[in-house]
Amino acid sequence: MITAVFKMALVGLLTLLTAGVASAATPMRNIMYLTGQHPFVPDTSLSSPITHAAMAFMSPDLFNREEGNSTWPLFMPVHEARSKFSSGTQMLVAIGGWGDSAGFDTGACTDESRAKFARNVAAMVDETGADGVDIDWEYPAGNGEDWKKIPNEARAWQIAAYPKFLAEIRSALGPDKVMSAAVPGLPHDMIAFTPETVPQIMDSLDFLNVMAYDLMNRRDNVTKHHTGIEASLTAVRAYMENGAAADKINLGFAFYAKYFHTEHEPCVNNPIGCPTGPLEDPETGVDLGRAGSFAWRDDVPQDVRASFDRAKTKGEYDQVGGGYYYWDEAEAIWWTFDTPMAVAKKFPLIVEKEKLGGVFAWGLGEDAPKWVHLRALNAGMRSLTSRKEEL
Numbered sequence: 001m002i003t004a005v006f007k008m009a010l011v012g013l014l015t016l017l018t019a020g021v022a023s024a025a026t027p028m029r030n031i032m033y034l035t036g037q038h039p040f041v042p043d044t045s046l047s048s049p050i051t052h053a054a055m056a057f058m059s060p061d062l063f064n065r066e067e068g069n070s071t072w073p074l075f076m077p078v079h080e081a082r083s084k085f086s087s088g089t090q091m092l093v094a095i096g097g098w099g100d101s102a103g104f105d106t107g108a109c110t111d112e113s114r115a116k117f118a119r120n121v122a123a124m125v126d127e128t129g130a131d132g133v134d135i136d137w138e139y140p141a142g143n144g145e146d147w148k149k150i151p152n153e154a155r156a157w158q159i160a161a162y163p164k165f166l167a168e169i170r171s172a173l174g175p176d177k178v179m180s181a182a183v184p185g186l187p188h189d190m191i192a193f194t195p196e197t198v199p200q201i202m203d204s205l206d207f208l209n210v211m212a213y214d215l216m217n218r219r220d221n222v223t224k225h226h227t228g229i230e231a232s233l234t235a236v237r238a239y240m241e242n243g244a245a246a247d248k249i250n251l252g253f254a255f256y257a258k259y260f261h262t263e264h265e266p267c268v269n270n271p272i273g274c275p276t277g278p279l280e281d282p283e284t285g286v287d288l289g290r291a292g293s294f295a296w297r298d299d300v301p302q303d304v305r306a307s308f309d310r311a312k313t314k315g316e317y318d319q320v321g322g323g324y325y326y327w328d329e330a331e332a333i334w335w336t337f338d339t340p341m342a343v344a345k346k347f348p349l350i351v352e353k354e355k356l357g358g359v360f361a362w363g364l365g366e367d368a369p370k371w372v373h374l375r376a377l378n379a380g381m382r383s384l385t386s387r388k389e390e391l
C-alpha cells in the first residue's frame, strides 16, 4: 500500500520533471524575416532573443534550373547575415514571396519537377551554409498576385501537389534541416489548406508561419484591422481545425503601417466597416493607388504625412476586433497598424490563449532604427516565459 502510493508520487514527480525538461528544451520561437529592402539588425541586447532569421527572398525560379549551377542570388550571403545575429540563431533562406510564384507553379507540377526542385533546394542549403528554408508560396492553388490573369481553377491541381512538393523538399533536406512555410491569413486564401492536406503538410514542416497581417487589403471594400486580434484568431484556428498542432504555429506580426482612402459620409459615425470604394480595378486587379503601406524604417509618404501624424496621436484601440485604428475625417483615410501596446495585447490574447509555438515578424529591419515594436515583441515573449516558469 505504502509502496504503491510512493510509486505513484514518484511517477508524478518524474512526469513533472520530464515536462519541465521538455519545455526548457523547446523554447518559444521568435522568428524575424530579414529582408533585402531593410537588411538591418539591432545590437545584441535586442537580437539575442531571436531564434531564427529568415532571409527574404530567394527566387523559386532558381530551383527549376539544371542541377549543378551553384549561383544562389540573395541580397546578402548567409554567412554574412549569420554574423549579425547571436551564435545560436538559425539562418533560413525564404524562397518565394508575394508576386514571385511562377517558379512554384513550374516546380510543383510533376514528380520529376518536384524531385529536381527539391534536390536544388538541398544543394542550395548545403552550398550557402543555411540551416534550412522557409517556403513562401503566395499562394498554392490561387488568389496570389496574378489571380486575375490566371484563374484559380487553372491551379486546382496544386491542392494535391503542394503537400507532395513539400514532402519532396523535406526528403531531400533530411530530418535535421529546418523547414517551414509561410501561409495565408485569410480563410478565403487558404484554398490548398484542407482537413485532408493540412496533416500531410505538417508532416513535412517544423512549423507554420501564419501571416496574420494584410488581413485588410485592396481586395476589400470596407475598413478593417489589417492585423487585428479577432481576425488573427480566425487565421490560426483555421489551421488548427484542419489538423495543425498549436505548438507548430507561429503568429505573424507586421512592422509596418497600412492606410486606405475611404468614402466620407458613411464613415463619419462608424469608421470600422465603412465603405472604401474600389481599391483595385475589378477587371485587371491593378492597384488604383488608394491604398498604401510603409515600414516603420521608411519615410512616411509626403501625401499622407499630416494624416499619419493625427493617426499616431488620435488613434484608438478597438476592443471588439482588437486593433489600433484611426479614421481621419479631414482626408477620409483609414489607418490600421500595431502600436507597441497593440503588439503586447497579442501575447495573452492569442499566443498564450491558443498555446502557439511562437511568433514571427515581417520584418526585422522594417522596425529600425527605434525598434519599438521589436522591443514590445521581445517583452511579450519574456512575459510568456516567466508565466510558464511560475506554473
Ligand SMILES: *[C@@H]1O[C@H](CO)[C@@H](O)[C@H](O)[C@H]1NC(C)=O
Pocket: 062, 065, 069, 070, 071
Ligand atoms: C546559373 O544560373 C544563373 C542565374 O540563374 C545564370 O545566369 C547562369 O547562366 C547559370 N549558369 C549556367 C552555367 O547555367
Ligand SMILES: *[C@@H]1O[C@H](CO)[C@@H](O)[C@H](O)[C@H]1NC(C)=O
Pocket: 221, 222, 274, 275, 276, 277
Ligand atoms: C463589397 O463587395 C461585396 C461583394 O464583392 C458586395 O456584396 C458588397 O455590397 C460590397 N460592399 C460595399 C460597401 O461596397
